Amino acid sequence: MFEQAIMAMASVATDPYLLFLIFATTVLGVIIGVLPGLGATTGAALLLPFTLTMDPVHAIAVLATIYVSATFAGSITAILINTPGTSAAAATTFDGYPLAQKGEAGRALGVAVISSTVGGVFSVIILCFAAPLLARVAYEFRSPEYFALTVFGLSMLASISAGGAVKNLIGGIFGVWLSTIGAERVTGIERFMFGNYELYEGLHFVPIFIGLFAISELLVQSKTVNKIVNTVSMKAVKLPTKEDYKRIWKTILRSCGIGTFIGVLPAEGATVASMIGYSEARRWSKNKEEFGKGSVEGIAGAEAANNAATGGAMVPTMVLGIPGSGTTAIILVGLMVHGLRPGVYLFTEQVEKVYQIFGSMFFANIMFMLMGLYAAKFFARVSLVPTAILWPIVFGLSVIGAYAFQGQLLDVWLALIFGVIGFFARRHGFSVAPIAVGLILGEMVETNLQHSLKMFDGAWWMIFAQPLALMFLIFAFLGLCGPYLYSLIIKRK
Amino acid sequence: MSNKFYTIPLFLTIFSIIIIGISMQLDTSPEMIVGDSMQARSFPIFLMVLNLILISVLTFQYKKNKQDLIKLEKFPTWGSMGLFLIFYLLTVYTDMFIGIFVVMLLMGLLWGEKRIWVSFLTATLTPLFIFLLFDFVLKIRFPRGILMNMYYG
Structure with a gap:
């Protein structure tokens, strides 16, 4: 395993085209990350159609690079203009902006860059070792276990950061229902097609994701037209001092662990990780009074955690086919589109490609560190691009991207329709990520339930008799009801 | 509490009932193909029943927690x-x-x-x-x- 990982790293390092792609995508990812509203998920959704003609490893490397670099870049605007470029950088504003207002923007950015890089590299190393081990466990999975696992994945939607638990579950069910549109896989019976035979093979993920993430964001951003932003001046990005390192190294390590663990959990992501990383940094700090006023530990806690979550989230995505966040849902679609079947087979038959993808993520972390240190000031200026120019460009990219995927105008209309649906959902407090995750997991749930029923001659309760399946279903139950049960117990006490 | 707060649960309920109605109209396949598994209609119906349960919880939450009125967009x-x-x-x-x-x-x-x-x-x-x-x-x-x-x- 170790040897394969090293060989793959070497093959990435000696592939100039791949290195150029990672560099170019890191620049693009940082630009996407600093533009408020245009986060990693929207960026990956817009970029997916451009990867269609690429080699599978290059395509996934591009998407993964966008993921890690945009997640980091959200911190640049969080620190300089108090507007997180991505939701994962929201916790960075708590201390990043106050520190910048004190005239130490360079120091704040330096801490953010180093913490993000350590978090990202740590999670890639964990990914290299944990993913093959988990794949070995997953080798034992049959349909009942996969069914229970997807139910667990769907139950975790309840705790996605935006929206309430019930709203997220309703969104997830809507997504699963969307996956039933088209011909049923076993019997071939047409469902919800209304005579439209272009839907025979079901809704494809790409136009739906472009609609849900990019077009709906465009409509959300239309509410912020003419918003004035205050910037703070910055001379240069400084590397943290020895004293800073002494104060933050424990926080960074703790947040690396927290972020990677949170990332691995299905449907949890960088936003949750950064919030927990921040609050744990505060809990363990000797200088609690500095938090909220410009604490370097606060910045390090949030930034190390959110970038560590990127590698963690790739574990369930690549091993089990269960996305850890909205962006990994798009990466999962990228894997499928390029014929890389996520799961055990990916690690047994195409293990070289897997490690090349991990290697690309490693180099992406190094490249965004260099960009963060040497070009943060330039990238911060990009965030001042007027919305009246930026979002019409996003519209153009979205419609052409939706069309290019299958060469069907129907996909363009679907992207626009789902953009409007996504906008109204968000307007009423529903997050769109559960719809996307539900759409991906829907087929898995139904197919594995069908296979399980056949396997047990219709005796559905036999699913509970499988130890691993039972474990996942208990986890799902605890994920759904645990918080309520806990609050009930506390109340009684 | 304004009636407006019921709009979303009501809309979702109508949507779920329509989907159940359409699902009931779907063709059924012969026993020899489906065997002990599900008919094509079963899964969407199951989903929408689950949705209706969640909508009832959502309605209860809306009733319990006072919601802010959503401003009309510009x-x-x-x-x-x-x-x-x-x-x-x-x-x-x-x-x-x-x-x-x-x-x-x-x-x-x-x-x-x-x-x-x-x-x-x-x-x-x-x-x-x-x-x-x-x-x-x-x-x-x-x-x-x-x-x-x-x-x-």
Whole structure:
């Protein structure tokens, strides 16, 4: 395993085209990350159609690079203009902006860059070792276990950061229902097609994701037209001092662990990780009074955690086919589109490609560190691009991207329709990520339930008799009801 | 509590009931194909029943927690949705790239860009750049219309 990982790293390092792609995508990812509203998920959704003609490893490397670099870049605007470029950088504003207002923007950015890089590299190393081990466990999975696992994945939607638990579950069910549109896989019976035979093979993920993430964001951003932003001046990005390192190294390590663990959990992501990383940094700090006023530990806690979550989230995505966040849902679609079947087979038959993808993520972390240190000031200026120019460009990219995927105008209309649906959902407090995750997991749930029923001659309760399946279903139950049960117990006490 | 708070649960309930109704009308397949597994209609019905249970919890939550009234969106939001309709009409009756150009131009102006030449340049150069990239590099053919007929011949 170790040897394969090293060989793959070497093959990435000696592939100039791949290195150029990672560099170019890191620049693009940082630009996407600093533009408020245009986060990693929207960026990956817009970029997916451009990867269609690429080699599978290059395509996934591009998407993964966008993921890690945009997640980091959200911190640049969080620190300089108090507007997180991505939701994962929201916790960075708590201390990043106050520190910048004190005239130490360079120091704040330096801490953010180093913490993000350590978090990202740590999670890639964990990914290299944990993913093959988990794949070995997953080798034992049959349909009942996969069914229970997807139910667990769907139950975790309840705790996605935006929206309430019930709203997220309703969104997830809507997504699963969307996956039933088209011909049923076993019997071939047409469902919800209304005579439209272009839907025979079901809704494809790409136009739906472009609609849900990019077009709906465009409509959300239309509410912020003419918003004035205050910037703070910055001379240069400084590397943290020895004293800073002494104060933050424990926080960074703790947040690396927290972020990677949170990332691995299905449907949890960088936003949750950064919030927990921040609050744990505060809990363990000797200088609690500095938090909220410009604490370097606060910045390090949030930034190390959110970038560590990127590698963690790739574990369930690549091993089990269960996305850890909205962006990994798009990466999962990228894997499928390029014929890389996520799961055990990916690690047994195409293990070289897997490690090349991990290697690309490693180099992406190094490249965004260099960009963060040497070009943060330039990238911060990009965030001042007027919305009246930026979002019409996003519209153009979205419609052409939706069309290019299958060469069907129907996909363009679907992207626009789902953009409007996504906008109204968000307007009423529903997050769109559960719809996307539900759409991906829907087929898995139904197919594995069908296979399980056949396997047990219709005796559905036999699913509970499988130890691993039972474990996942208990986890799902605890994920759904645990918080309520806990609050009930506390109340009684 | 205003009746407006029931709008979302009511809308979702109607949606779920309609889906159940449509699912009931779906064809059934012979026993020998389905065996001990599910009919094609069963899974969507199961999902919508689950949805109805969640909607009842949501209604209870809405009733319990006082919700803030959602402010109506500003003109740019509704205007942008209107532009999607214009895009549809232009794409169907003229050309997709004419639709993209017009919508990008109008969207820029609608969102407050006062320099018309900036919007014009954005609306011209962006689709042109994307078209060249997709046509020459990715080899993707676009739907025929006034412009594409001229280009493809």
